[in-house]
Structure formats: C-alpha cells, structure tokens
Amino acid sequence: MTKIVAISGKGGTGKTILSAMLIRYLIDTRNNKSILAVDADPDANLSNELGVKVDKTIGDIKEYMERNKIDIPGDKMLHFEAKVMESLVEEKNFDFLVMGRSEGPGCYCYVNNLLREAISNLVDNYDYVVIDTGAGLEHFSRQVIKDIDTLLIITDQSKNSINTARSIKEISDELNLNIKNIYIVANKVSNKSVVDLIKKYASEISLELIGALPLDDNIVNIDLNGKTIFEIPKESPIYKEVIQIAKKIGLP
Amino acid sequence: MAEEFPFDISPMYEGERIRGKDFYVELGGPKKPGFELVRVAPMDEVEDGKFTLIGPDVPDIPEGSSIAFAQIYKVAGEKLEEALEGVLERRVHDFQNYIQGFMHLNQRYDIWLRLSKEDVKKGVTFKTIADATMMLFRNELPFIEKMEAIYITDEEKVNEQIHEAKEIYKKRDERTKGLHDEDVDTFYGCTLCQSFAPTSCCCVSPDRISLCGAITWADGRAAAKIDPEGPNFAIPKGECINPITGEYTGVSDMVKEKSGGAYDRMTLHSFFDAPHTSCGCFEVIGFYIPEVDGIGWVDRDFPGKAPNGLTFANMAGQAGGGKQIVGFLGVGIGYFGSEKFIQADGGLYRTVWLASTLRKRIEENIPEDLKDKIADESIPDIDSLKKFLLKVNHPVVTGVIRKVDNKQITEGWTLKKITGKIKNDVLKYIEESGGDIDLDDVADKLALSEKQFMQVVDKLVEEGYIEM
Numbered sequence: 001m002t003k004i005v006a007i008s009g010k011g012g013t014g015k016t017i018l019s020a021m022l023i024r025y026l027i028d029t030r031n032n033k034s035i036l037a038v039d040a041d042p043d044a045n046l047s048n049e050l051g052v053k054v055d056k057t058i059g060d061i062k063e064y065m066e067r068n069k070i071d072i073p074g075d076k077m078l079h080f081e082a083k084v085m086e087s088l089v090e091e092k093n094f095d096f097l098v099m100g101r102s103e104g105p106g107c108y109c110y111v112n113n114l115l116r117e118a119i120s121n122l123v124d125n126y127d128y129v130v131i132d133t134g135a136g137l138e139h140f141s142r143q144v145i146k147d148i149d150t151l152l153i154i155t156d157q158s159k160n161s162i163n164t165a166r167s168i169k170e171i172s173d174e175l176n177l178n179i180k181n182i183y184i185v186a187n188k189v190s191n192k193s194v195v196d197l198i199k200k201y202a203s204e205i206s207l208e209l210i211g212a213l214p215l216d217d218n219i220v221n222i223d224l225n226g227k228t229i230f231e232i233p234k235e236s237p238i239y240k241e242v243i244q245i246a247k248k249i250g251l252p
Numbered sequence: 253m254a255e256e257f258p259f260d261i262s263p264m265y266e267g268e269r270i271r272g273k274d275f276y277v278e279l280g281g282p283k284k285p286g287f288e289l290v291r292v293a294p295m296d297e298v299e300d301g302k303f304t305l306i307g308p309d310v311p312d313i314p315e316g317s318s319i320a321f322a323q324i325y326k327v328a329g330e331k332l333e334e335a336l337e338g339v340l341e342r343r344v345h346d347f348q349n350y351i352q353g354f355m356h357l358n359q360r361y362d363i364w365l366r367l368s369k370e371d372v373k374k375g376v377t378f379k380t381i382a383d384a385t386m387m388l389f390r391n392e393l394p395f396i397e398k399m400e401a402i403y404i405t406d407e408e409k410v411n412e413q414i415h416e417a418k419e420i421y422k423k424r425d426e427r428t429k430g431l432h433d434e435d436v437d438t439f440y441g442c443t444l445c446q447s448f449a450p451t452s453c454c455c456v457s458p459d460r461i462s463l464c465g466a467i468t469w470a471d472g473r474a475a476a477k478i479d480p481e482g483p484n485f486a487i488p489k490g491e492c493i494n495p496i497t498g499e500y501t502g503v504s505d506m507v508k509e510k511s512g513g514a515y516d517r518m519t520l521h522s523f524f525d526a527p528h529t530s531c532g533c534f535e536v537i538g539f540y541i542p543e544v545d546g547i548g549w550v551d552r553d554f555p556g557k558a559p560n561g562l563t564f565a566n567m568a569g570q571a572g573g574g575k576q577i578v579g580f581l582g583v584g585i586g587y588f589g590s591e592k593f594i595q596a597d598g599g600l601y602r603t604v605w606l607a608s609t610l611r612k613r614i615e616e617n618i619p620e621d622l623k624d625k626i627a628d629e630s631i632p633d634i635d636s637l638k639k640f641l642l643k644v645n646h647p648v649v650t651g652v653i654r655k656v657d658n659k660q661i662t663e664g665w666t667l668k669k670i671t672g673k674i675k676n677d678v679l680k681y682i683e684e685s686g687g688d689i690d691l692d693d694v695a696d697k698l699a700l701s702e703k704q705f706m707q708v709v710d711k712l713v714e715e716g717y718i719e720m
Contacts (some may be wrong), residue, residue: 017644081357
C-alpha cells in the first residue's frame with residue numbers, strides 16, 4: 001500500500017525544504033523501499049534541492065496531447081501513459097516527477113482524465129510518495145492525485161502564512177479529499193513563545209502543531225552555495241526535527 | 253494458471269513498472285527503435301507455437317542495456333480476418349502486462365518494454381516471454397487456432413522492418429477513417445465535461461469527432477472497452493429515424509438519460525433540428541446569422557469579434573454549459589473534415605464566415621467552388637458581409653442546395669417586409685441610373701440580391717410609382 005505525504009503552505013515558508021528533507025529521510029532509512037518525489041507546485045523547485053535535472057514536465061505532456069490530439073494514432077491512453085513514464089526522472093534512490101506549468105486555453109477534460117489514470121497507475125508502484133504542492137491544491141482538486149495519507153501545512157511566524165494554512169484546510173474540507181491526517185509544521189521559529197503562539201493559532205482551526213523547525217544556518221548555506229539537501233549534516237538541528245516529524249506521521 | 257512459467261501471470265500485475273535500476277534489459281522505448289505487429293495469415297503459413305529469434309538472446313545482452321526490439325505475431329484461424337489485426341495487437345499490451353517482472357508500455361512503433369533482473373535471475377529468455385504471450389492469446393481468444401512469434405533484437409533488422417510495419421499501421425488507420433456512421437452499430441458517449449456542463453451529452457460517431465476534438469470513434473471504443481461504466485460508454489445506435497440529420501433512437505435515449513431529462517432528442521448532423529448539446533470546451537462554435545441566412549464559425553484561438561459582434565468567449569458563455577441551443581453549435585475542428593458536416597443544413601455551403609485562424613486549419617476541407625465565397629474578419633459586420641456575399645454570389649443568396657440529396661433547403665434572400673426606406677432607396681437608384689440597371693451596382697450600393705431588388709420593383713409597380 002502506497003503511503004502519500006503532501007506538503008503545502010504559503011509560498012516562501014519552506015515547503016520545498018521540508019519536502020526535500022522528508023525524501024532525504026526516506027532515502028537515509030529505507031530498506032529497499034521505493035520512493036517517488038513529486039513537484040506539484042509550479043513556483044517551487046524541488047529539483048534543485050534534490051539535485052535532479054528535469055527535461056519534461058507533466059504540463060508539457062498535457063500541452064503536447066492537447067496540440068496533437070488529432071494526429072496521435074491508435075490508443076491515446078497507451079501513448080499518454082508512456083509519455084508520463086518518459087517524463088519520470090529515474091535516480092538511483094528515488095524517482096522524480098514534475099507536474100509543471102498550469103493549463104493553457106483549450107479543453108483539458110479528456111487529457112486530465114488520461115492523467116488521473118496514468119498517475120494512479122504510476123503511484124501504485126511506490127512505497128512512499130512525497131508531494132510538494134502549492135497552496136491551491138490544484139492537482140488534488142482535479143483528483144489527479146488521490147488518497148493522501150498525511151498533509152503537512154507549513155507556516156512561519158507571519159500571520160499571512162497562518163491565514164493560508166486556514167484556507168488550505170478549508171479547501172481540503174470542501175473538496176472532500178479524505179485526507180487521513182492534517183498537521184501544522186512551524187518553520188523558522190526562533191523561540192518557545194512563538195511556538196506557543198502558532199500552536200494556539202493551529203488549535204483555532206482544529207489542527208495540531210506536529211513540529212517546529214528551527215532557523216538553521218545549514219539551510220542558508222545550501223541555498224547560498226547551490227548545494228542539495230543531501231549535503232546537510234545528519235546532526236543539524238533542522239534535520240533532527242524532521243526525523244521527529246517523520247516518525248510522528250508514521251514514516252519508518 | 254501458469255505452472256510451467258518461472259514468473260507469475262495475473263491481471264494484478266497490470267500497471268507494474270520496472271524501475272530504472274531494476275531492469276535487466278530495456279526494449280524499444282525512448283532510446284531505441286521498436287515495434288509490434290499482429291498479422292493474420294493463411295492456416296498453412298503459420299506453424300503453431302513456433303518461436304523465432306533474430307538477434308541476440310537475453311544471456312548475450314549486457315545487464316542494463318537498452319536495445320532495439322520488434323515482436324511480430326502471425327495468427328491464423330477460420331474466423332480471423334485482416335480487419336481484426338489492430339484489435340488483436342492492442343491485446344499484446346494487456347497480456348504482457350500480466351507477466352510479473354515485465355513491463356509493456358505504448359503501442360505500434362512506440363513500444364517500450366522492460367524485463368526485470370528478477371525475471372532474468374529465474375532464467376527468463378525471450379522465448380519464455382513469447383510462450384507466455386501466445387499462451388494468453390490462445391486461452392483468452394480461442395478463435396485463434398494457430399499462432400507463432402518472431403522476435404527481432406538485431407537493431408539493423410528492426411530498422412529494416414519498421415518501415416514495412418509503418419505502412420501497415422497507416423493502411424489500418426485509413427480503413428478506420430473510411431468508416432461511416434452507417435457502417436457501425438455502436439456510437440460512443442462521453443460525459444467527461446458534465447462536471448461543469450451538467451447536461452452535456454457528447455456523442456462520438458465515425459463521422460463526428462467529440463466537441464473537444466480529442467476523442468474519435470476509435471478512441472471511444474477503446475476507452476469503453478476498458479471501463480464500460482466510465483465516462484466513455486457504448487451507445488447502441490438503435491433505429492435510424494433520419495439518415496440526413498443523423499437522428500437515431502439510441503442517441504436520443506442516451507440524451508434523455510444523461511441530460512437528466514433536460515433534452516429528449518439530439519441529432520448528429522443538423523444545425524437547427526435538435527442540434528448536439530454544447531459543452532463549453534468545444535474547439536469551434538458556429539453561429540447562425542439570420543440577416544444572411546448563413547452560418548459563421550469561430551475557433552478558440554481567434555481573439556476578435558465575429559460579425560455578430562461577439563467573441564468566441566462571449567458565445568461559449570452563452571451557448572455552453574451542455575445546452576442545446578438552436579442557433580449555436582459547438583464542434584471539434586476535425587468535424588469540418590467529415591462528409592456529413594452539418595449535412596442536413598447544407599454543410600460548408602451554408603457557411604458564410606470563418607475566422608482566419610480556423611480557416612488555416614480546415615483549408616483542405618473547403619470545396620474548390622467555395623474557396624472565394626467565404627468571408628473572414630476583414631469583413632467585420634453584417635452590412636459588409638451582405639455586400640461581400642452578393643459580390644461573390646454565395647449559395648445562401650440564391651438558395652442552398654444540400655449535396656446529400658440535392659434538395660434546395662433555403663429559398664435564397666427575400667425581403668420579409670418592404671419598408672418605405674427600401675422603396676425610396678430603390679426609386680432613387682432607378683432615377684439616378686436612368687433605368688439602366690446593373691445588378692453588381694445594386695449589390696454594392698443597396699446590398700440587395702436580384703430577387704430582393706425585383707421584389708421591391710414589383711411592389712413599386714403595384715403601387716403605381718413606376719411603370720414597367
């Protein structure tokens with residue numbers, strides 16, 4: 001059974017860093033388990049954090065299908081499924097998929113239906129799927145990705161990010177996404193009083209604060225030097241906290 | 253099911269992907285050429301169960317390689333015919349995906365297969381795969397009486413034969429394209445757009461592509477076969493009520509059910525008589541222009557206004573949502589290539605205006621004798637459209653004769669009401685011209701057809717203004 005963890009939150013709060021560190025954690029601890037990382041936020045760059053080069057995104061393939069739909073002979077589903085597989089980046093320790101840009105004009109009903117089927121077939125092949133997703137939960141609202149086990153909503157010390165967390169929670173309720181667990185993760189927190197405050201805000205929207213990531217120079221360091229998440233020392237404070245979060249949400 | 257094979261064989265392995273680090277050998281795919289082909293042959297030309305390998309076998313291929321690959325199956329049987337080859341070939345994907353540790357993606361000359369290290373460890377060779385595939389074909393499709401397999405792993409030979417294979421696919425596609433509504437007993441429905449267009453009931457027939465342009469009759473058939481309860485489903489044609497408008501009892505029954513009772517009739521090839529519902533994501537919308545008794549078409553890419561003063565988005569908003577609105581019709585671009593394109597209402601001969609963006613894409617479908625008679629956005633309003641149509645003598649001016657049965661379906665331009673202004677204009681023109689009437693001049697200055705001009709003249713005679 002595939003376990004799907006999605007990470008959402010306001011832009012700039014650290015979604016991508018948390019996603020990357022969870023993937024790193026799964027790789028560090030895995031016992032021959034298969035991992036799929038998904039970048040589902042057009043504004044994010046999980047690929048940089050993971051040090052992966054991406055040629056083609058799902059968005060590119062959707063455009064290609066929409067433009068060439070008349071000329072593709074034979075069974076379009078088979079063709080599309082192979083194109084999705086082609087856009088999959090196969091790394092040594094994990095596979096990586098980028099959803100890419102949003103839709104242009106035109107009708108995507110048919111293509112999105114193909115995509116639902118293709119993604120669901122693909123996702124079933126993995127033990128763990130980690131998805132970095134925008135605050136709009138775009139791909140979940142279209143049911144492209146279903147059956148999320150845990151949604152982590154990340155906030156920092158800004159009131160804005162708390163408001164975004166509230167609206168993400170509302171969207172997921174409205175869309176009936178049936179997410180088993182939704183938690184708040186605080187990021188860039190400097191002291192205990194801030195943690196308490198975020199905990200209070202979280203409880204106002206009936207969510208539990210599951211962890212608080214400290215400000216950590218190691219993160220600044222990889223950002224500035226263009227390094228990947230795999231270069232963060234195991235004993236760095238932020239990674240230690242991620243390990244705690246991973247365990248709480250049932251990762252091995 | 254398969255005790256003699258070293259791997260498990262079951263539908264539960266469908267969708268199994270062999271990951272990059274887990275395959276022993278990759279066949280075809282993005283890196284190497286490949287194809288698969290099923291051919292029907294006479295009984296005496298097929299040796300049942302025979303396997304031929306041209307090129308190296310698994311043990312001679314280095315681990316982790318990507319190689320060229322072709323798999324060709326010859327089948328024979330009393331009930332088999334060439335027309336079934338495509339359907340049989342499609343099953344290769346299904347059956348090979350039942351094999352544990354083997355991945356099959358795509359089709360035809362795009363196949364992408366992976367054989368896992370695990371399988372190779374168990375001693376699997378190409379013959380094992382071929383035997384399992386043939387066993388599944390024989391079990392599931394008993395009308396195959398004999399079957400043999402030829403696998404090619406020699407890149408040069410694959411490249412040699414791929415051309416021949418492409419010719420066969422091409423011929424097959426032409427045959428499907430040559431199918432018409434009357435040749436089949438099943439159409440296919442699509443309700444994918446009902447999420448935002450609740451009464452939209454798309455009906456896809458051989459002569460009518462879906463409104464979004466994505467689903468052909470063959471696509472509908474493929475999707476309905478895989479998931480008959482899904483958004484693409486079979487529509488038994490039922491009785492044909494009118495072959496010209498394309499009215500079938502089966503289609504209307506489907507519309508009754510799927511529109512939740514909002515509509516109870518739908519034709520496939522008429523613009524005016526119970527037209528097809530319009531979802532909203534159609535590629536093109538047609539609009540009736542009553543002033544000229546003709547139809548204009550505008551596509552999604554055209555940003556400007558049509559002669560009726562509306563943009564594509566305006567009209568899509570007005571007519572979309574799954575409604576059946578006489579006067580507007582959403583279609584897929586491919587429908588312009590259909591010989592039944594709104595045939596009940598004159599087809600392209602009823603078309604008076606096309607956005608240039610659309611015209612570029614359907615130029616080859618426009619009959620020679622119409623090429624100069626259809627306006628585009630350089631004719632931006634109704635008045636200039638009237639003058640243009642008169643000048644080129646468009647069929648709508650004199651009356652459209654529909655090709656399907658040579659029946660005249662419009663009477664041509666006539667004045668419903670002869671107003672004082674028209675009478676004055678005509679009188680003034682006759683006076684100025686000194687009775688020397690030039691019909692081109694009439695068209696240009698008065699925007700009247702000959703018939704309309706004579707209507708006014710007759711009226712003026714009757715009322716005693718002029719004498720003949």
